[in-house]
Amino acid sequence: MSVTWPDEVQSVFAGDLVTVSAYLTPAGGAVVVPVSPIGLVDxxxxxxxxxxxLAFPAKVRRLLQEPRIAMAYHTRDQGFATSSRFVLAQGTAVVxxxxxPERLAVVTEQAEKFFGDLPTGRFWTWAMREYIEYRLIIDIPVSRIVSWPDLAAAGTPEVFGAVPSGPPEPQDPPAKGTGPRVDTAKVARQAGKMPHQVIAYRGGDGYPVIAPVRVTGHSDxxxxxxxxxxxxxPGGRRAGFAAHAFxxxxxxxxxxxxxxxxEVxxxxxVWAPHTAGGFSSPPNxxxxxxxxxxxxxxxxxxxxRDGTLDALDRLRAEALS
Structure with missing residues (x-):
């Protein structure tokens, strides 16, 4: 049976400009990245x-192997939603x-609603071809929604759909140790400048969980x-972190x-970074x-040229067979 949700949650799904999504790693951790869902909700x-x-195939490849995914609607900046709620949705991705063509038409309409009109002309048709044509729409039939009263996920949450499992057990530490492997001070300095920060981990029932956090400092x-x-x-576990601004x-x-x-x-x-990356784009x-x-x-x-797209096509065909 499909999950139902109230009007206030619907307004968040339909109105947030930027959210974060999380998927699981083979080692039992999670990767969390900012995304623009452009109000795609049914x-x-x-x-x-x-x-x-498809220019960034790692997410698609991993979701074909392990489709459990989560989306956190954690900021009302620059979008259309006005609710104060932090909303976590968990489900199983369908690639x-x-x-x-009908779905692509909906995506174009929604994209223009959130991003404004796209530039036109011969040059832009050439420049945008791969950006538009090599794009997938990943559907997420929702299994559970957890909605807290405010963006800090404080207060008593409302749950729609599957009853949440208990907290996951602590994980065994990685063979290379749990301490930081990149420049912690640099990561803390860069992340601290960005207003939106989240952490993601594998929940007790295997779905990713995303929680809002705030970097307050760093140490060794x-x-x-x-x-x-x-x-x-409580305890230690693999986890992904994201900080962003827009x-x-x-x-x-x-x-x-x-x-x-x-480590909680x-x-x-305390989150010890093992990998770190990111980028900034011009405000224009x-x-x-x-x-x-x-x-x-x-x-x-x-x-x-290197055959990655062909390999991804085979994985998608196998998943749909």
Whole structure:
């Protein structure tokens, strides 16, 4: 049976400009990244959706292998929603062979609603070809929604759908140790400048869980996080982290993302970064779009030459068979 949700949650799904999505790693951790879902929600079917480019195939490949996914609607900046609620949606991703023309028309309409009109003309048709044509729509039939009264995920949550499982057991530490493996001070400095910060981990029933946090400092153990009490499970585990900022119509995007080890003890949460990356785009909408288009063109051609796109097509065909 599909999950149903109230009007206030629907307004969040339909109105947030930027959210974060999380998927699981083979080692039992999670990767969390900012995305723009452009209000793709089918309330009657009980599903959400997001788009992703084949120019960045790692997410698609992993979701074909392990489809459990989560979306956190954690900021009202620059979008249309006005509710104060932090909303976590969990479900199972469905990756189609290719979107139908009807679905692509909906995506175009929604994209223009959130990002404004796309530039036109012969040059832009050429520049945007790979950015538009090599794009998938990932459907997410929702299994569970957890909605807290405010964006810090404080207060008593409402649950729609499957009853949440208990907190996950602590995980065994990685063979290379749990301490930081990248420049912690640099990660803390960069992340601390961005207003939106989240952590993600594998929940007790295997679905990713995403929680809002705030970097308050760092030490040789990692980034020190402020979080609503009781929101993170005690003990140590693999976890992904993301910090990001954006301007109107998702121009001027900046993010810092990584994977690492989360240690939660009474009154303290510390995340030790093992990998870290990120980027910043110019605040000019046209330059931002051109950069994305040309990068997609370059990467798609590279992935076509080295056989990655063919391998991904085979994985998608197997998943749908």
């Amino acid at each position: 309330r009657e079917a009980g599903s959400l959706a997001l788009t992703t480019s 189609p062979a290719e979107p139908s 153990r990692g980034l020190h996080l402020d979080v609503t009490p009781g929101l993170l499970p 301007r109107p119509q998702a121009a001027g995007v900046s993010n810092r993302v990584g994977t690492g080890w989360l 003890t009474e009154g303290a949460a 909408k046209t330059l931002h779009l051109l950069g994305n288009a040309l990068l997609s063109k370059y990467l798609i051609r590279k992935l076509r």
